[in-house]
Amino acid sequence: MGENVVFLSAKSVSKNYGGVLALKGVDIEIRKGEVHSLVGENGSGKSTLVKILTGVVQPEPGAEIIVNGILRSALSPLEAFRLGIHVVHQDLSLFPNATVAENIAIHEYTEKGKLLVNWPEIYSIAELSLREFNLDIDPDMELGKLPLADQQLVAICRALASDAKLIILDEPTSSLTRREVDRLFSLIESLKKSNISTLFISHRLGEVLEISDRVTVLRDGNKIGTFERKTLDKNELTYLMTGKRIVQESRMLPLQSQEIVLAVKNLSKEGEFSDISFTLRKGEILGIIGPRGAGRTELALSIFGMNKYDSGEIIFKGSRVNISSNRDAIALGIAYVPENRLLQGIVLPQSVMYNIVITNFKKILGRVGLVNRKVLRSFVEGAIRLFDIKVSEIGAAARTLSGGNQQKVVLAKWILTSPEVLILDGPTIGIDVAAKESIFNLVQELSAKGVSIILISDEPSEVIYNSHRILLMKNGKLVSEYLPEEISEEELETKIKE
């Protein structure tokens, strides 16, 4: 095996976007058959680098890109494709209405001068690549009917079918369950055996450390370094990414009150969760952790009235309530910040101003029930100060904000409704370490003011340092309860994986 043979090496890669240097003389080297990870906070230049490697964006003059020993100053998308550099995008770029076979062999159609479809050829290409990597997926199946994880494997097979030498996986695990991640990782392992390189891009440092041979860290467009995996751990990697030693310690204040605000009894829904019972006290932060697919979001949606449960009861402040829609839940004072803020939490083309007041219209109405623009402005400006949202002006479209600031807008719009129970579903997904910090500071303040919070998270450290109690949920059931001081991150991590 060609140990340490370099497939691709890029030197002094810079990129200037209208005066902003997105990349400053970055080098990267990817060996044949290597699993190389690329990590960095949002805005560190990861996606710019990927775009340069795939030819979508041209680097500033002076860059050297050497693939298979041939030097170029830039790549075009077609060149990159011909050299075998393929990206599997987060959205997969597949065709849900076509069969698995066609999706894999789609590049057959782009060949010049090909008028007729050669069906046997398409099936043999697809079957060959599925078999080569031991994937048990029916090539005749309509792609859209497969679970997302299988679709991703199909996307990788498509790259392989057109002779990929380097497969770039952009946040491939962000929506996979643990078992699916394992399957993906075993596919990556077998790519390695076929001497195909992988560039793995992820925010999940645990997975980065699990799968990579080497890790390249970017910060603010600079390369911090390329490190052997053996020399790294999570804390070290966080430090390299942020430049700050973040000491995590619990800052939990003791509970002020023993009053039970919300009690859930034997809540069940066929196929999603069963027999869920827990209580939530005033001002308490209750962490719910578990592997993806454990039913946490479904449970949260049931409490918020958007997912009808089959049996059980919800008791709010001592009386049994019937929450049949999210309007009922909001009226009671329950707010829900969804996991996927882009799909469910924020209206991207609309201004920050309207995104914030959307849940608070009653507060900005004037005498005759029309919107009072003065009150509106001052309300929104107050919110932007309070939540420290970085925005050029309040009329700016929400899409212009960074991920962390978008999340703050979503938090603001719900917190300003003065809820008594706030459900945060994965509030830190896809945002960087600094933004995470400020979100958790906010959560602590709310708790001190007596707001009860359900914090749904994937990260053991988040719940350990930010909640009063931790519930572990698996396969739709609550399996155990911990106090944060009695369990360590590692122990919790293994409990989740068990």
Added chain:
Amino acid sequence: MKRIISRQEAYLLLILITFAAFLTFMNPKFLTLENIFDMLRNNTFLGVVALGELVVLISGGIDVSFTAIATVAQYIMGVIISSYYLNSVLAAFLIPIPIGIALGAINAALIYYTRLHPVIITISNLNVFYGLLIFFTHGKWIYNFPPAFRNFAGIRVFTLVNDRGVPYGLSIFTLMWILLALLTWFILRYLTIGRKIYAVGGNIESARRVGFDIFRVQLFVYCYMGALAGIASFIQAELSQMIQPNAIVGHELDVLAAAILGGASIFGGSGSALGAVLGVLLIAIIKNGLILMKISAYWQQVFVGIVIAIAAGITAYQYQLRRKRSRRDAKG
């Protein structure tokens, strides 16, 4: 893909057979070859343009201007053959096709370059094409056709005689419909452009990333619609033996309905030639059956409307189910 008939088509066939059985029970005249051949011939125009609309729908677009395209193509053909007294059916057949293709190309170019929704572009063009035609022609009818044109309408592929001694049979136009359906099926299944049409309708962004030329696909799709509108306009002129500028415009929704009924999704990416044929047949049978049952024409419209709403509802529901499924997979 290996299945010969999809589930949607099987459902349609089942509904079709049930309807037919019911109608035969109500009025035995329904299930006579004579009635069936008649029905097929009378719906050829609808059937042919539905095939074009199907292809547009699969690509994720929509075309409501084809009635105006057909009218313009038909009128120009009518003017040429009647004023030069051109005694050739081939000329009458061939004239409207390039006109339809040219007008379709205008649609495609506007849709691609303005990036407006096709429904807006084609509604505008419906009015522009039709408005210009009426402006220049003042809506005058044409009916003095040369003999070849008149005789062609009577051609039957085979001829039978009913018990009253009147000959009947499978019309040449029905044969054209069948051939065009086969052509459409072949294009969609065995030409790379056909597969690209499905791909673009399924996910236009992915299609762009894979390297498909989106404009070429759209150009093909709207020109194919235009060509079929041209052929259909010839058939319509043959069947009625006169050309009235206002005879065709107004039938856009019937055609859309037939295509959607046949399994084409308004969201793009699905549909089949067989489905489009079955969709037209279903509407034809309902209308024909209601006539045989002597039910008022207004009720026919109501009934057809209800059937369309149900069919479109079913496809929208299936689309939602699919989206829900992939959403559920995406979250924890």
